[in-house]
Amino acid sequence: MPLTRKIIHIDMDAFYASVEQRDFSEYRGKPVIVGGQPNSRGVVAACSYEARRFGIHSAMPSATAYRACPQAIFVKPRFEVYRQVSAEIQAIFRQFTSMVEPLSLDEAYLDVSECRLHSGSATLIAKQLKSDIxxxxxxxxxxGVSYNKFLAKVASDMDKPDGLYVIKPEQGEEFVSQLPIRKFFGIGRATETKMHSLGIYTGTDLKTWSREALLARFGKVGNFYYSIARGIDKREVNSQRVRKSISAETTFTEDLSDVTEMLNQIKHLAEKVGNTLADKHLWAKTLIIKVKFDDFSQVTRSKTLECPFQSPALLEDDIKTLLESTEAGVRKVRLLGAGVSGLLHEDCMESSTQIALL
Ligand SMILES: [Mg+2]
Structure with a gap:
């Protein structure tokens, strides 16, 4: 592994709204708002740059957006289309590197440290990525191009839209020192307010705090703040994990003592989990069951399978074995849960793996 990583953060500009403007020429050059209706209680999911000029932004109540810009075009989101475009973009990423970590439909980290294109110039690779997209x-x-995820993410936001912003290793620490706390990715509103109340407004302010003081004030995440104040972020681009786990559980009005009934209940919960997996285009490697007994004590059991799966309810034998390894039936059960972890996005999987499993 090279000493310095080359990380690119790609963020599509006004993604949903741009897809709408691409597909409907009558929307081009106009304020377009995706999600919500003028007089509904909904919120804006995304909006075009023309709409942003009126102060409209995502998560704003649509009624407020309508007042700010009554001539705006409100359109219903077409998530199927956005997902499909997202898959096309991710396929482009994978022509450059297999180390791609999607953050959402329109954002991803790429580790291009091993990419030999353009003599390994991450800046030129980013340029080509943009032009291919x-x-x-x-x-x-x-x-955004930099030597770690934190800086690459901040960089992609510096020069929007159509931006290409590079923070070189020798510039990282100085860049962070100038950065206002509100621009620190990973520091939310509440923490921002807390930091302001402690007199921390910029990276420079943050850097005056010792690791111990940050840990005392913010808990474990203090370690992360201590590092990023120095332009350091050791998190790797994770091409495997999207979410950690998905689960469903149910509490019974009357405790269960019949094992067959328990198995049926778990199977039903596993079906729900399977639907969520399919919805999110995810596959799982680990099956989990959870049993809470009538005295509120609780156990979980898990099994990691050779091949990823998307229908945990079909793994009846494994569910049975896992349940039998608990005291369920001997003791009464008040809650059951089914879950999966070791999640993979289907775009990250070889098609052969999927076929082998089906
Ligand atoms: Mg975006």
């Missing part, structure tokens, strides 16, 4: 999908992306 434009060419293949007609959409504009902004890119």
């Amino acid at each position: 434009k060419h293949m999908t007609g959409l504009i992306a902004s890119a």
Whole structure:
């Protein structure tokens, strides 16, 4: 592994709204708001740059957006289309590196440390990524280039839209020192307010705090703040994990003592989990069951399978074995849960793996 990583963060510009403007020429150059209706209680999911000029932003109540810009075009989101475009973009990423970590439909980290294109220049690779995305999908992306995830993410936001911003290793620490706390990715509103109340407004302020003081004030995440104040972020681009786990559980009005009934209940919960997996285009490697007894004590049992699966309810034998390894039936059960972990996005999987499992 090279000493310095090369990380690119790609963030599509006004993604949903841009897809709408791409597909409907009558929306182009106009304020477009995706999600919510003018007089409904909904919120704006995304909006075009033309709408942003009126102060509209995502998560704003649509009624407020309508007042700010009554001529805006409100459109219903077409998530199926966005997902499909997202898959196309991710396929482009994978032509450059297999180390791709999607954060959402329109954002991802790429580790291009091993990419030999353009003599390994991450800046030129980012440029090419942007132009390939434009060419293949007609959409504009902004890119942040740096030596770690934190700085790459901050960088992609510096020059939007159509941005390409580079923070070199020798510039990292100085860059962070100038950065206002509200621009620190990973520091939410509540923490921001807390930091302000402690007189921390910029990276420079943050850096005056010792690790011990940060840990005392913020808990474990203090370690992360201590590092990023120095331009250091050791988190790797994780091409495997999207979410950690998905689960469903149910509490019974009357405790169960019949094992067959318990198995049926777990199978039903596993079906729900399977639907969520399919919905999110995820596969899992580990099956989990949870049993809470009538005295509120609780155990979990898990099994990791050779091949990823998407229908945990079909793993009846494994469910049975896991349940039998608990005291269920001997003791009464008040709650059952089924879950999965070791999640993989289907885009990250070889098609052969899926076929082998089906
Ligand atoms: Mg975006």
